[in-house]
Amino acid sequence: MKVVIDREKCFMSGECYYNHPELFKMGEEGYPEILIEDVTDEEHLRHAREAIEVCPAVAISLTE
Amino acid sequence: MTEPGIEGRNGVVIARRPPRETTPRYRTYEVHQRERVGESTEKIKPIQLLSDDYRRNPYPLLEILREHYPFYRDWLGNRYWLTPYNDVTSVFVDDANFETRPKTWFYGLEGFGRNLGDELSVLEFEAGHTDNLVEGLAASLADRLASRGEGDIATEFAAQLPLDLLCEMYAIAQEDRDLFCKRYWRAQRGTSWRPDLQNDGRQALDELLGYFEPLVEERRSHPGEDLVSVMLQHQPDEGPVTAGDVVVTLLERDHETLHGALANLWYLLLTHPEEFEKARSDGRLMKLGYLETLRHSTPAISALRFARHEVERFGKLIPEGALVVCSAGAANRDPRVFNDPDRFVVDRRDLCQREPRGQYRADGLATGIAFGLGKPSSHPAIPEDRPRSKYALTRDTAVTASWVLSETLQNMSLAPGAEPELAALTVGEMHTCWSLPVRC
Amino acid sequence: MAEAAAPSDERGGRDLDPRVFDSPEFQRDPFPIYKALRDHHPVYHDRFHNRWILSRYWDVDGAFQDNESFDRAMYKPDGPYKFGTNHVFGPNILEYGNSDEHRRLRNIVAGQFVGQKLNDFLPMIDQISHEVIDRFIDDGEVEIVSQFSSQVPIRVISNMLGLPREDENTFVGWYQDLIAGLGFGGEYFARGLKARNDMWDYIDPMIEERSKNPGEDLLSRICVAELNGSRMTPEEIKGFVALLLAAGGDTTDKAIANMWYHLMYTRPDQYPDVRDNPNLWENVFTEMMRYDPVVHAQFRFTTREVQIHDKVIPERAGVILYLGAGNRDERAFNDPDTFDIHREDLHMRRENRSGRYKDGKNGHLGFGIGQHFCMGYAMARQESAIACRMLAERVKNIRPKFTEHDGVTAPNIDSGGFRAPSELWLEFDR
Numbered sequence: 001m002k003v004v005i006d007r008e009k010c011f012m013s014g015e016c017y018y019n020h021p022e023l024f025k026m027g028e029e030g031y032p033e034i035l036i037e038d039v040t041d042e043e044h045l046r047h048a049r050e051a052i053e054v055c056p057a058v059a060i061s062l063t064e
Numbered sequence: 065m066t067e068p069g070i071e072g073r074n075g076v077v078i079a080r081r082p083p084r085e086t087t088p089r090y091r092t093y094e095v096h097q098r099e100r101v102g103e104s105t106e107k108i109k110p111i112q113l114l115s116d117d118y119r120r121n122p123y124p125l126l127e128i129l130r131e132h133y134p135f136y137r138d139w140l141g142n143r144y145w146l147t148p149y150n151d152v153t154s155v156f157v158d159d160a161n162f163e164t165r166p167k168t169w170f171y172g173l174e175g176f177g178r179n180l181g182d183e184l185s186v187l188e189f190e191a192g193h194t195d196n197l198v199e200g201l202a203a204s205l206a207d208r209l210a211s212r213g214e215g216d217i218a219t220e221f222a223a224q225l226p227l228d229l230l231c232e233m234y235a236i237a238q239e240d241r242d243l244f245c246k247r248y249w250r251a252q253r254g255t256s257w258r259p260d261l262q263n264d265g266r267q268a269l270d271e272l273l274g275y276f277e278p279l280v281e282e283r284r285s286h287p288g289e290d291l292v293s294v295m296l297q298h299q300p301d302e303g304p305v306t307a308g309d310v311v312v313t314l315l316e317r318d319h320e321t322l323h324g325a326l327a328n329l330w331y332l333l334l335t336h337p338e339e340f341e342k343a344r345s346d347g348r349l350m351k352l353g354y355l356e357t358l359r360h361s362t363p364a365i366s367a368l369r370f371a372r373h374e375v376e377r378f379g380k381l382i383p384e385g386a387l388v389v390c391s392a393g394a395a396n397r398d399p400r401v402f403n404d405p406d407r408f409v410v411d412r413r414d415l416c417q418r419e420p421r422g423q424y425r426a427d428g429l430a431t432g433i434a435f436g437l438g439k440p441s442s443h444p445a446i447p448e449d450r451p452r453s454k455y456a457l458t459r460d461t462a463v464t465a466s467w468v469l470s471e472t473l474q475n476m477s478l479a480p481g482a483e484p485e486l487a488a489l490t491v492g493e494m495h496t497c498w499s500l501p502v503r504c
Numbered sequence: 505m506a507e508a509a510a511p512s513d514e515r516g517g518r519d520l521d522p523r524v525f526d527s528p529e530f531q532r533d534p535f536p537i538y539k540a541l542r543d544h545h546p547v548y549h550d551r552f553h554n555r556w557i558l559s560r561y562w563d564v565d566g567a568f569q570d571n572e573s574f575d576r577a578m579y580k581p582d583g584p585y586k587f588g589t590n591h592v593f594g595p596n597i598l599e600y601g602n603s604d605e606h607r608r609l610r611n612i613v614a615g616q617f618v619g620q621k622l623n624d625f626l627p628m629i630d631q632i633s634h635e636v637i638d639r640f641i642d643d644g645e646v647e648i649v650s651q652f653s654s655q656v657p658i659r660v661i662s663n664m665l666g667l668p669r670e671d672e673n674t675f676v677g678w679y680q681d682l683i684a685g686l687g688f689g690g691e692y693f694a695r696g697l698k699a700r701n702d703m704w705d706y707i708d709p710m711i712e713e714r715s716k717n718p719g720e721d722l723l724s725r726i727c728v729a730e731l732n733g734s735r736m737t738p739e740e741i742k743g744f745v746a747l748l749l750a751a752g753g754d755t756t757d758k759a760i761a762n763m764w765y766h767l768m769y770t771r772p773d774q775y776p777d778v779r780d781n782p783n784l785w786e787n788v789f790t791e792m793m794r795y796d797p798v799v800h801a802q803f804r805f806t807t808r809e810v811q812i813h814d815k816v817i818p819e820r821a822g823v824i825l826y827l828g829a830g831n832r833d834e835r836a837f838n839d840p841d842t843f844d845i846h847r848e849d850l851h852m853r854r855e856n857r858s859g860r861y862k863d864g865k866n867g868h869l870g871f872g873i874g875q876h877f878c879m880g881y882a883m884a885r886q887e888s889a890i891a892c893r894m895l896a897e898r899v900k901n902i903r904p905k906f907t908e909h910d911g912v913t914a915p916n917i918d919s920g921g922f923r924a925p926s927e928l929w930l931e932f933d934r
Contacts, residue, residue: 030615385820
């Protein structure tokens with residue numbers, strides 16, 4: 001599974017990297033960067049799903 | 065205000081315009097924001113334009129707008145107000161940028177039917193029959209008042225005459241007339257912003273549809289000398305005429321114009337005895353009195369236009385879909401166009417006596433903006449075989465009826481103690497006189 | 505014969521009179537009208553004010569998210585409009601709608617109010633709160649609105665911007681006038697413009713200075729921020745600062761006052777819980793944002809024809825989203841008219857976007873969702889919670905001074921601004 005961030009929608013609320021440092025870190029200009037390219041670990045998937053849920057910009061998604 | 069105008073070559077008095085301001089009235093949007101501080105709206109609050117004061121007497125508020133905020137952004141009502149005479153007429157003729165919307169749009173009933181009111185056969189029928197009918201109808205109403213020695217011009221004459229005309233033209237059976245008129249009136253008022261009137265109007269439209277459905281079938285097989293039969297002979301491309309079309313045509317009539325203008329004319333005449341003397345002395349002066357009424361106290365106080373697309377006008381950018389309230393009431397009292405505009409003068413010399421043609425000024429004079437609201441008729445009286453425009457038809461009807469009334473009731477005067485006033489029933493509706501008791 | 509007023513319909517059903525939105529009753533207590541809207545007119549066409557109204561939770565939430573159909577700006581961003589000409593703040597991101605400009609400007613500062621950046625500011629919020637409390641702590645009573653809630657946030661935001669601390673009192677006056685100027689004109693608009701011009705005169709030399717020698721503060725960051733290779737114009741910077749002062753100041757100000765009002769008058773029985781467990785201040789904040797948020801309405805324009813339920817809203821029509829109404833929607837919350845800081849069906853964690861979370865709880869609509877989600881949301885709740893906690897910790901037995909209170913009210917219809925109590929007197933022991 002891949003985590004995709006839509007930079008068109010993202011407005012750097014910081015929720016993802018603030019709550020889920022395992023998966024995200026703050027990158028240039030405050031946009032999140034994804035630390036793990038291919039997410040397979042169940043624990044990481046849980047983090048990804050939570051990040052999708054809390055993102056107020058609705059900018060994160062998971063794809064195959 | 066009262067200083068005389070400039071006398072023109074043909075004896076016509078032209079309005080004396082106030083000195084040109086040193087700064088232009090309008091600036092373009094490039095103007096730096098900081099310079100716009102002077103355009104703040106300290107002198108008026110938008111809520112006043114929705115208030116009871118506006119409903120009763122809009123003119124003081126409209127004057128503030130016209131003199132200080134000629135193109136006013138009303139944040140509360142989510143609309144723009146346009147008030148100077150020349151600007152208002154410029155929007156009326158600007159079909160490329162601004163559109164009117166039919167009454168069915170305000171009802172949200174756009175598929176209800178088609179408006180056949182502008183079809184030539186309909187116009188011809190209306191013009192011919194109105195001329196034949198109006199004298200007789202007006203005389204019978206006037207006689208009724210005369211025999212009683214008292215009465216109410218607003219309700220028993222001005223409001224009644226258009227309904228009588230309508231019933232005759234549609235050939236409504238005598239026993240149905242009362243109900244028909246009530247439904248018609250409810251349907252007209254239902255275009256208001258008020259939800260109770262809207263619901264009532266919608267119901268009235270359904271009732272009218274129920275009434276006309278059998279009638280349409282009957283007249284389709286047995287055509288008569290009436291407006292419904294004339295409409296049924298019409299063959300539109302989109303299919304035969306239905307009862308819905310008849311109802312919509314009825315709804316789209318400019319109802320206010322005859323009723324409101326008659327009531328306002330008589331209100332003004334009765335409250336200005338000197339002018340009344342002038343008007344009753346000559347049929348031509350009665351016509352001028354009517355034209356002056358449309359200027360001084362137009363029943364249709366404003367017209368709604370919607371911007372077709374984003375357009376820059378009057379120093380502001382108007383967003384697509386924006387509602388622009390073109391205030392005929394304000395424009396008609398514009399001192400740049402009319403001398404001493406708040407005075408009612410029957411034989412006003414700076415008022416055009418001909419039918420308005422958009423921004424073109426016949427004789428170099430401006431007209432009062434009223435129904436048809438300054439827009440040239442889609443069926444002007446040229447070439448000659450065309451029927452008269454609706455404007456001319458309404459004007460002639462009102463003048464003839466008023467002449468009959470003043471001839472029949474020679475000693476008419478306001479009932480003692482009566483204090484008639486002009487007001488709209490709700491903000492935005494027809495501004496007219498609702499009670500005008502007289503003795504005769 | 506003239507009718508002065510429409511007959512009122514007690515059920516609020518078929519015939520809801522749009523004039524009610526201008527009435528003092530609506531300013532004080534809009535909730536019965538909200539209920540009538542939700543139950544009978546989920547898509548209400550208010551022809552009196554030429555606008556449409558959405559009031560149900562899921563409709564409001566949907567409109568917030570549907571940036572394709574609902575635009576914040578009334579002008580097209582690519583049109584000839586010069587932004588700021590109609591706005592009391594000057595050109596600012598609120599006017600840019602759903603455009604790239606909006607995102608560019610927003611993202612310059614969005615990162616400043618969250619995460620580690622926010623944490624760095626927390627000690628400063630502590631310190632400012634203490635200073636403000638010190639001024640009245642010996643009096644034994646306090647008028648929360650003028651002495652406390654309106655003092656803290658403006659000092660915090662001007663401190664973040666790096667403006668001189670000695671001028672803070674001046675900023676308080678400016679931002680109050682700016683907020684009032686957001687209303688419907690009249691003298692408020694004139695005062696708002698004057699405040700803006702005064703502020704611009706004050707801030708002009710600072711912008712010049714910090715563009716050359718940027719420091720660590722927010723103003724420097726705004727001055728030198730480069731996105732797509734260009735800096736903001738001085739006009740844009742000033743519009744931005746006006747927005748930050750007003751939006752970052754006034755909303756939090758009113759939030760603090762509303763929190764104290766509801767704890768003192770609406771649910772005094774729950775105050776001991778909060779006093780004993782200061783972590784619950786965040787719950788107070790969240791429930792306040794649901795029950796009676798500072799901002800009750802957001803305006804949008806449709807970019808195309810939108811069908812909602814059985815109604816069709818035409819293109820380029822004005823739409824009001826009553827989030828205050830959506831928050832009381834029975835379809836989203838049980839027993840919505842009860843203020844309860846232990847509420848189990850409201851998402852209480854620090855994320856406050858609207859819509860449903862996976863645990864089945866709904867977030868309040870107070871901050872919105874999507875492109876225009878409140879960028880100061882984390883800051884607002886931290887600041888409010890900290891300031892309230894400080895006050896609660898430093899006093900004992902805090903209680904209302906008067907048993908009667910006018911309640912939370914919206915400002916005068918002509919002025920802009922947000923719902924809050926006009927004053928709130930509290931007594932306490934040391």
